[in-house]
């Protein structure tokens with residue numbers, strides 16, 4: 001299985017529309033990969049709270065429309081990162097979109113753990129309530145978004161729902177990069193699953209981004225890691241390693257507390 005993680009530089013000097021077109025081209029270039037992953041809120045920037053209202057879009061809005069064609073042209077499964085979704089009642093959500101290789105919207109995931117404590121998305125957005133998995137021909141994806149990475153029970157729920165590849169779409173700040181790497185490896189080891197964690201690069205809203213998108217195998221080994229700037233991280237991996245790791249070191253079977 002080949003996965004491409006596109007670590008996008010969210011540059012406030014680039015318009016959201018230009019970025020959509022540019023990212024659609026980058027996705028098209030990944031033809032030959034099975035899965036392409038984009039970061040959290042790349043159209044607007046995960047920390048650009050002041051733009052959330054103006055850049056909010058319906059589920060099938062401008063980002064959806066740009067990504068439908070890109071996924072279909074490339075013939076890939078596309079985790080298109082997340083958008084600021086405005087639903088019919090006007091509530092905002094941080095919503096991830098996953099497209100099948102024919103361009104159909106296969107799954108959405110509204111971020112469950114909102115970041116910001118008493119400001120930002122924690123006060124501006126509604127919380128998702130449902131875990132999300134997506135069944136590909138060769139693996140089952142479990143979806144999580146950024147701050148979710150800090151909540152191991154979410155990932156255990158995804159594993160119980162069959163997930164073998166945990167996909168984390170993020171806009172993680174540089175100042176907590178050590179947490180990003182450590183937690184990505186921890187989620188892989190404790191769940192004996194692949195972790196594909198795709199972050200943003202650059203600086204937006206005054207917050208330097210971590211970059212360092214990372215792919216970790218079920219044994220905790222780092223298969224690939226990006227640098228700090230915009231980059232496409234391409235990795236080949238064998239989804240069958242999840243089953244063999246779980247058979248040879250069956251720690252998941254020794255759970256006592258749920």
Ligand SMILES: NC(=O)CCC(=O)C(=O)O
Nearest residue numbers: 046115146147171173176
């Ligand atoms: N966008 C986010 O969820 C940021 C999370 C973060 O900065 C952290 O967990 O640290």
